[in-house]
Amino acid sequence: MTAPPVLDARGIDKAFLGVPVLSSVDLRIEQGEVHALVGENGAGKSTLMKILAGVHTADAGTIELGGRAVSFTHPLQAQRAGVATVFQEFNLLPELTVAENVHLGREPRRRGRIDRRAMAAATADLLADLGVDDLAPAAKVGSLSVAHQQITEIAKALSQGADLICMDEPTAALADAEVALLYRLVERLREKGVAVLYVSHRLREIFDLCDRITVLKDGRLVQCVDTADITPDDLVTAMVGRRIEAAFPERLPGTETGDVRLKVTGGGNARIDGVDLEVRAGEIVGLAGLQGSGRTEIAEAVFGIRPFTRGTVAVDGDVRRITSPRKAIKAGLALVTEDRKAEGLALNQSVRANARMVLDANAHLRSRRRLDRIPQILSGLDLVSRGDDQEVRYLSGGNQQKVVVAKWLAAEPGVIVLDEPTRGIDVGAKHRLYTQIRALAAEGLAVLLIASELIEVIGLADRIVVLHEGRIAGELPGGATEQEVMAYATGRRSTEDPA
Known part of the structure; x- marks a missing residue:
């Protein structure tokens, strides 16, 4: 018997102050799939992510996780249902350690007290499982690079039993070497069977990492396509609604190099x-x-x-x-x-x-x-x-x-x-x-x-x-x-x- 998709959202509508932001949007993500969500600014990507994260509630439509119907009115409900979201602004406490952030609100206890040794060991196991060997559970989050803060967010999501991790522009503030690390982490999540919803404006990452692509424009679903079946130019056309060549504009006629x-x-x-x-x-x-x-x-x-x-x-x-x-x-x-x-x-x-x-x-x-x-x-x-x-x-x-x-x-x-x-x-x-x-x-x-x-x-x-x-x-x-x-x-x- 085929396993149900990790996420099956159908007919999602959302409006703010009477202005439609999402209209009849469908999104289906399978186990272990890296799925891109793309579109111009204002296409509705962030609103859809926030509905999945429990920040907003859909006005209409259905959401199923692993074949089970869900409806969220609070982010904690989404987390408990197995959905984790890594936003561009991380939800971390800089004065706490990596281990404390990973287990915040779910600290292991022994004889009524927080078992810090067990917490550090569990965090070390999570990091090892992700193939990360240069991040100490005892490190203060405020002293970490952006990439290591992102790893901490992903480890926290896995510690909560996430089946679906939504990533919002995950490489926006990363250096090239850190982007390579994120690539490895995403591949590791795929191997573990965790589904990833990947939101990015960077086409290279979409084509490097993602199995399928869902395109939104003006709050509506344009298409869902296998990455192998579309070119970058055709993807841009689907997002923008008109042909835009991927090439950069030439030096304008009449431009002169002066003093x-x-x-x-x-x-x-x-x-x-x-x-x-x-x-x-x-x-x-x-x-x-x-x-x-x-x-x-x-x-x-x-x-x-x-x-x-x-x-x-x-x-x-x-x-x-x-x-x-x-x-x-x-x-x-x-x-x-x-x-x-x-x-x-x-x-x-x-x-x-x-x-x-x-x-x-x-x-x-x-x-x-x-x-x-x-x-x-x-x-x-x-x-x-x-x-x-x-x-x-x-x-x-x-x-x-x-x-x-x-x-x-x-x-x-x-x-x-x-x-x-x-x-x-x-x-x-x-x-x-x-x-x-x-x-x-x-x-x-x-x-x-x-x-x-x-x-x-x-x-x-x-x-x-x-x-x-x-x-x-x-x-x-x-x-x-x-x-x-x-x-x-x-x-x-x-x-x-x-x-």
Whole structure:
């Protein structure tokens, strides 16, 4: 007799304040299957995950786990039924140990007291079962890397007897080596017969890891297909509703490489050293390297957040002593930070208030001409909103990112630094942003681009500067291969090597 699916959800409806978010959605996941859930931001993925996690209750439809009908009104009910969800913001207590987090609320006891030895042993067994040998049960969670915190969440799910683990953008904040570790963990879960619902905007991971793919668009089921039966281009078309080529946009006609707008000579501080870097008008220069190689540190030093303590920075030929973001802005620099929600936006304020934020904070930039240009800038970025008075928190991730870019363009910078500009946005929004980055260069801006997805740097940059352990290891032309970039990034090749 064939075993029932781990999850069989049928006809799921959900609306908020009368606005439909999910309409007649079906989702079926088998034992040991890794199943992708994909779609643009706003497609309904997060709402469906939260229904499975017990955060929301469906308005209509049925959910069966292992052939048994269930209905959740609280996350604890979902956990007890065998559904665990690893959200992007982990549900861990940083001051407690790995073992304490794994067994929180279910601590083994002996003679009325918590049996810490048994708890540590049980956690060690779970980690060994996952093939993890570099995470101590006694380690404080607050001291762990993002990858090890994620492992702790997965171990906690297994300790609760989870048959289905839902993962929400699990590699969004991971370095390449940590992504490889997650791949191994997912394969281990598959071997153990645990089903995984995998939500990600990264197509490579979908095709590397997942057996089947469910596509949502505007809250409706578009299709469920075996991964082997669809191409990346066709998957993007299903998600977006129109054809978008996977290739990156070409350099726009008329784009000219001009004078050097940003030049760092011998730049260094406690984290980076010997930085020699030039970015010209009309040029996109990509910074590549492994996590911790110094990419973001260069961006922060250029922008005066953690300034260079040695070397010089010149903007448009003038040497500047940039020791604060305010001085960077005055010099004509802009920085789109990695975490738009925490650092780039005032989420409870309107699109208009966010777009004029840099002008309002810097009196020397504020002028009627610049303020009047803001609607034109937003329109040029193809912002989709209900109007300039809409609160930014209600925009999709891609549109939030456009508002961040707009607030800096309003200041009319000569150099713009983009740190992980496409993190957490869907494939359609990514392609639109790629086109807009090309347009910035065509307008004469010097663009310094940082991205963890190496294919973005290769596809967009005119030149690629590769970092290794806080130093520039080499430089390559745009379109170089991943192998060439990684040879420098891992230290296997350096500028000192013979040609």
